[in-house]
Amino acid sequence: MASFILDLDGVLRRGSHVIEGAPELLEALDEYVVVTNNSTRTSEMYAEELQAIGLPIPSEKILTSARATALFLKENRDYQTAWVVGEKGLLHEIRSIGLTITAGCQCVVVGYDRTLTYEKLETACLAIRGGAEFIGTNPDLTYPSEKGIIPGCGSILAFLQACTDRTPLVIGKPNTLIMELALEMLKDKDVYVLGDRLDTDIQAGINVNLKTILVMTGVETEDSVNSSTIKPDFTFETLDDVRAFIRQS
Ligand SMILES: [Mg+2]
Numbered sequence: 070m071a072s073f074i075l076d077l078d079g080v081l082r083r084g085s086h087v088i089e090g091a092p093e094l095l096e097a098l099d100e101y102v103v104v105t106n107n108s109t110r111t112s113e114m115y116a117e118e119l120q121a122i123g124l125p126i127p128s129e130k131i132l133t134s135a136r137a138t139a140l141f142l143k144e145n146r147d148y149q150t151a152w153v154v155g156e157k158g159l160l161h162e163i164r165s166i167g168l169t170i171t172a173g174c175q176c177v178v179v180g181y182d183r184t185l186t187y188e189k190l191e192t193a194c195l196a197i198r199g200g201a202e203f204i205g206t207n208p209d210l211t212y213p214s215e216k217g218i219i220p221g222c223g224s225i226l227a228f229l230q231a232c233t234d235r236t237p238l239v240i241g242k243p244n245t246l247i248m249e250l251a252l253e254m255l256k257d258k259d260v261y262v263l264g265d266r267l268d269t270d271i272q273a274g275i276n277v278n279l280k281t282i283l284v285m286t287g288v289e290t291e292d293s294v295n296s297s298t299i300k301p302d303f304t305f306e307t308l309d310d311v312r313a314f315i316r317q318s
Contacts, residue, residue, distance in 0.1 A: 070315070072100035072257040074248070074279070077115075077131075078107070079265035079287020080308075084215075087123050088286050090308030097312050101130060102251045106207035106241040106269065108135035108180030108222065110158040130254075134206035134241035135159040137250050138178060139166045141240055142204075148175040152196050154189045154225060155180035159206065172196065179229065179237065180206035181222040190228060197233040207241025209269070213288070243272035252277070263311065265289060267299040275299070284311055 075081065081091040081103070095101070103126055110118070116128035135155070139162040142148060149167075152174040153160050159180040164170065177193045197203045210223035226237050240246045252260065261280045264270020265287025274281035283289065283301040286308065294304065305311050 070099050070257075071259040071261050071280075071318070072255045073098055073102075074251050074255075074260060074262045074274070075101055075103045076264035076266070076270045076287075077103050077105040080263060080284060081124055082119070082122065083287070085122050088308060090312065091124060094308045094312050095124070095126065097315060100255055100257055102132055102254045103130055104132045104137075104242065104247060104251050106134045106209055106222075106247075108133060108138070108159045108206040108241075109156040109183075110135075111161050112136055114158060132247065132251050132254065133158065133162075134247060135162040135180060137247040138180075138204060138206050138240045139163055140250050141246055142166060142168070142176070142178075146176070146202070148202075150174040150176075152177045152192055152201070153180075154178070154185065154193050154229075155182050155206070156184060174201050176202040176204055177229075178204050178206070179222065179225055181209075181212065182225060185225065190225075190232075193229055194232045197229065197235055203229065203233065203235050203237040205237040205239040205241075208239045208244070209241075242269040243276055245273075245276050248273050248277040248279075267294070267297045267301070271301045272299050274301075282311060282314075284308060 112128040112131040115131045119126050135158045143166045151168045172192045177196050205226045208223045209221040211218045212221040262274030263282045271281045281301040283304045285306050
């Protein structure tokens with residue numbers, strides 16, 4: 070059987086609500102990695118949170134954009150210092166690879182940050198202008214909250230891009246870096262990408278030549294699917310339909 074790269078929000082859960090068929094789907098899969106662009110929590114924090122709502126996913130199978138960014142830096146750069154614009158999860162992941170968080174830094178790592186301040190942006194701006202590498206965890210301009218659509222990591226990156234005239238290297242979906250790291254975590258290289266968003270999940274799968282499955286449990290509608298130029302290999306209404314498809318193939 071093939072292995073799977075799964076999205077989290079809109080596929081396995083919506084807030085604290087487990088999407089119908091998610092536990093059964095996870096049970097039916099031999100091998101999978103859950104990949105999320107959210108950088109605010111560590112994989113361990115996610116595993117605990119998901120366990121509490123009835124989705125037992127071990128932390129080793131959860132790749133957040135925060136962990137992916139830390140893994141990317143560990144494998145591809147030789148930095149000792151970083152400045153982080155981000156929340157607890159990202160700070161923890163960057164510290165866990167041995168980097169010291171300081172204003173006089175070799176790289177600036179930016180994630181989604183609900184504790185954003187002018188001082189954090191000022192320090193990031195000065196560091197990038199002084200030659201530090203500019204890295205973003207994920208490109209999402211907005212974030213769907215209970216209040217409505219609010220600024221996401223991509224909007225913070227846009228702010229820093231405006232004041233530094235530099236373009237960040239972005240790790241998360243639809244970019245290939247996070248997908249390549251997810252592939253390293255899977256033994257079976259016959260991989261399907263399963264997601265609820267065309268412009269992140271499905272585009273990410275297409276960018277690394279994997280088979281893609283769109284499930285209509287999240288953000289897409291019949292209209293948005295019909296009007297998009299991004300075409301998944303398969304589209305299913307429910308996770309039970311996905312499970313039936315896996316059983317047959
Ligand atoms: Mg999603």
